[in-house]
Amino acid sequence: MFFDQLERIFKGVFVIAVVALGMSFFQKDKLPGPEFFSEAVLSDPLQTLTDKASFQTQINDQVYTIIPLFDYHLSGVVVTDYESGSLGDIYHHRQWKDFLNVKDLCVVWGQNVQSDVFRKLRYSSGSWTCFFQIPDRQMGTQFRSDQLSNNHILTDNIDLHRLVMRAAPGDEVRISGMLANYQNQATGFERETSISRTDTGNGACETIYVTHFSITKTANPIWRLMYRVAGWSAILAVLGFIATLLVRPAKRIFR
Numbered sequence: 001m002f003f004d005q006l007e008r009i010f011k012g013v014f015v016i017a018v019v020a021l022g023m024s025f026f027q028k029d030k031l032p033g034p035e036f037f038s039e040a041v042l043s044d045p046l047q048t049l050t051d052k053a054s055f056q057t058q059i060n061d062q063v064y065t066i067i068p069l070f071d072y073h074l075s076g077v078v079v080t081d082y083e084s085g086s087l088g089d090i091y092h093h094r095q096w097k098d099f100l101n102v103k104d105l106c107v108v109w110g111q112n113v114q115s116d117v118f119r120k121l122r123y124s125s126g127s128w129t130c131f132f133q134i135p136d137r138q139m140g141t142q143f144r145s146d147q148l149s150n151n152h153i154l155t156d157n158i159d160l161h162r163l164v165m166r167a168a169p170g171d172e173v174r175i176s177g178m179l180a181n182y183q184n185q186a187t188g189f190e191r192e193t194s195i196s197r198t199d200t201g202n203g204a205c206e207t208i209y210v211t212h213f214s215i216t217k218t219a220n221p222i223w224r225l226m227y228r229v230a231g232w233s234a235i236l237a238v239l240g241f242i243a244t245l246l247v248r249p250a251k252r253i254f255r
Contacts, residue, residue, distance in 0.1 A: 011241065018230075041113050044109070050178055063186065079169055080106045102164055104205075132148065144197045149195070173214065193205070
């Protein structure tokens with residue numbers, strides 16, 4: 001009887017966790033309205049010539065050369081992101097040995113946020129790009145593509161790394177650092193940064209070596225917490241159910 005009750009409990013927890021997981025999945029990355037954000041996201045990025053010289057840094061036995069071009073400051077709203085070296089990414093870590101680019105953040109600002117048009121588009125990220133889909137021609141005239149950028153975030157600092165990894169769609173972020181080219185001579189890998197917000201296509205992404213990063217507004221904290229709790233609850237429920245099956249005594253069958 002005791003083990004039968006345990007099985008029912010674990011089954012119930014699993015069902016509730018899966019339902020909560022599904023609900024929170026569609027809410028955790030919802031983009032808030034313009035009133036949620038500070039006035040900082042209305043300004044264009046600040047880009048000025050830098051006096052910083054090229055330098056090298058090492059991560060996981062890989063040596064990278066960073067060539068700063070401009071000092072850069074950006075405040076904006078994350079609309080989609082991509083974790084470099086994620087399970088489906090065969091390029092960054094396995095092929096290129098690029099452990100410096102920890103995450104890509106696709107960010108909007110200015111009139112796109114003020115007019116609320118940014119919430120009417122659909123966004124997705126890949127290992128190189130940020131895609132956006134405009135639903136109709138009227139939205140196309142309102143949305144400014146020069147007030148959106150896909151940013152390759154570079155850092156060799158573990159504290160900054162952790163902060164960057166926490167950023168998610170809907171968050172307001174502030175990024176300071178340098179627009180920089182970088183290379184790994186051992187693998188022959190190199191990447192150049194865009195230095196304009198008006199370019200498009202291949203090479204239009206900003207590559208930022210970050211010296212300061214902050215999440216000034218966190219979107220959907222309750223839904224994100226629910227998503228994490230529900231995910232772990234579902235896993236623990238499955239493990240608990242399996243453990244119950246393994247340790248329970250064999251049932252007697254009466255004929």
